[in-house]
Amino acid sequence: MKINGTPSTSGVGGTAPVAASEQSTTDVRATPQANADVPLQSAALAPAKEALAALPDVDQARVAALRDALAKGELPFDASRLAGLIDRYHGSRS
Numbered sequence: 001m002k003i004n005g006t007p008s009t010s011g012v013g014g015t016a017p018v019a020a021s022e023q024s025t026t027d028v029r030a031t032p033q034a035n036a037d038v039p040l041q042s043a044a045l046a047p048a049k050e051a052l053a054a055l056p057d058v059d060q061a062r063v064a065a066l067r068d069a070l071a072k073g074e075l076p077f078d079a080s081r082l083a084g085l086i087d088r089y090h091g092s093r094s
Helices: 032-054 061-070 079-090
Strands: none
Touching: none
16 A cells, blocks of 8 residues: 555545535534633533642742752662552552
8 A cells, every 4th residue: 555645535434534614614612602611611611729729839940950869869769658648549450
């Protein structure tokens, strides 16, 4: 099978390209039904937004220092302990 970067027009194994004049110009977001869901989504996301805003900013300097310490071997790292903690957090699925 030769792959040359052109779409298949046979209908088998692909779809024929659609001319720009045949493409739909209707924006789904502009429909009344889609706009009616926006306040509902905002209300549902409000607690998550508040929780995210309450989190402290990431201290990039501290992250860089920890990465450097790990790379230099100054900070102990136990891969099996980390694996155990991940397993305990997510629960054993075996």
